[in-house]
Amino acid sequence: MRVRRNPYLGILLAIITCWVIPSGSTVAGQVSFSPPSQSATPYDTFDVNIVVDTGVRALGCFNVQVSFLRPDVTVLGVTEGPLLKNTGSSFGWTAKDTLGVWDIFDCVLPPKYANGPGVLATMRFATGASPCSTPLQFVYVYFQDTIGQPVTVGSADGMIVVPGCCSCPSQGDINNDGSIDVFDVISVIDVAFSGGQDIQDPGCPIARSDVNNDQVVDVFDVIYIIGTAFSGGSLPIDPCNSGG
Ligand SMILES: [Ca+2]
Numbered sequence: 680m681r682v683r684r685n686p687y688l689g690i691l692l693a694i695i696t697c698w699v700i701p702s703g704s705t706v707a708g709q710v711s712f713s714p715p716s717q718s719a720t721p722y723d724t725f726d727v728n729i730v731v732d733t734g735v736r737a738l739g740c741f742n743v744q745v746s747f748l749r750p751d752v753t754v755l756g757v758t759e760g761p762l763l764k765n766t767g768s769s770f771g772w773t774a775k776d777t778l779g780v781w782d783i784f785d786c787v788l789p790p791k792y793a794n795g796p797g798v799l800a801t802m803r804f805a806t807g808a809s810p811c812s813t814p815l816q817f818v819y820v821y822f823q824d825t826i827g828q829p830v831t832v833g834s835a836d837g838m839i840v841v842p843g844c845c846s847c848p849s850q851g852d853i854n855n856d857g858s859i860d861v862f863d864v865i866s867v868i869d870v871a872f873s874g875g876q877d878i879q880d881p882g883c884p885i886a887r888s889d890v891n892n893d894q895v896v897d898v899f900d901v902i903y904i905i906g907t908a909f910s911g912g913s914l915p916i917d918p919c920n921s922g923g
C-alpha cells in the first residue's frame with residue numbers, strides 16, 4: 680500500500696518543532712556573580728546573585744558548584760531566581776560544608792526553556808565576627824540545552840571583599856593545590872624572570888610569589904622557595920603575622 684505524503688506536513692512539523700523546542704546546542708554565553716565584587720563587614724548579611732548573560736538561549740538545566748575560602752563566611756540559604764521559575768522547574772541546593780562547596784541545580788520541564796539574561800539563583804551569605812575577603816569561585820559548571828545535550832558555558836568568578844582584613848592563605852603555593860613543590864618553584868621563577876602572572880589573594884597585601892615578604896619578586900624569592908620545597912626551609916613569611 681502506498682502512503683500519500685503531504686508535502687506541507689513536513690514543513691508544518693518543522694515549524695512546530697522549531698517553535699516549541701528550539702534546536703539543541705543553543706546554550707552559550709556566560710554565568711557570573713552579581714555583584715561581581717560584594718563588600719562585607721563583620722556580622723553582615725547580604726545576597727549575591729548567580730546570573731547568566733544574553734548569550735544563554737534555550738536553557739534546559741544547570742548545575743553549578745560555588746566555593747569560597749573562609750569558614751567565617753557562610754551561606755544561610757539559596758533561593759531560585761526568576762529565570763527558570765514558573766516553568767515546572769526542579770530547583771534545589773545542597774551544602775557540602777566540609778568542602779566549602781555549595782551545589783545548586785535547576786531544570787525546567789520540556790518543552791519549556793529559558794533565555795538569558797536573568798538570575799538563576801540567589802545566595803544569602805552571612806559573616807561572623809572576623810570575616811576576611813574571599814574569592815567566590817565556580818568550581819563546577821554544567822549547562823544543558825532543551826534536548827539534554829551538555830553545553831560549554833563560560834564562567835566568571837566573583838569576590839567578597841572585607842576591608843581591613845588581612846589574609847594570605849596561599850603564600851608560596853602559587854597554583855593553590857595545598858602544597859609547595861617543584862611546580863610552585865617553576866611559577867616563582869616565571870614571575871621573577873619571565874613576566875609570569877603574579878597572583879595575589881583578596882585580603883593579602885602581597886603576591887603569592889613574594890615568599891620572603893620584601894614587596895618584590897626576585898631571585899631571593901626563588902632561593903627561598905627552593906629551600907621550602909626541597910630542603911626543609913622555612914614556610915613563606917605570612918605578612919599578616921609578621922609585624923610588617
Ligand atoms: Ca602548589
Ligand SMILES: [Ca+2]
Nearest residue numbers: 889893895900
Ligand atoms: Ca620577595
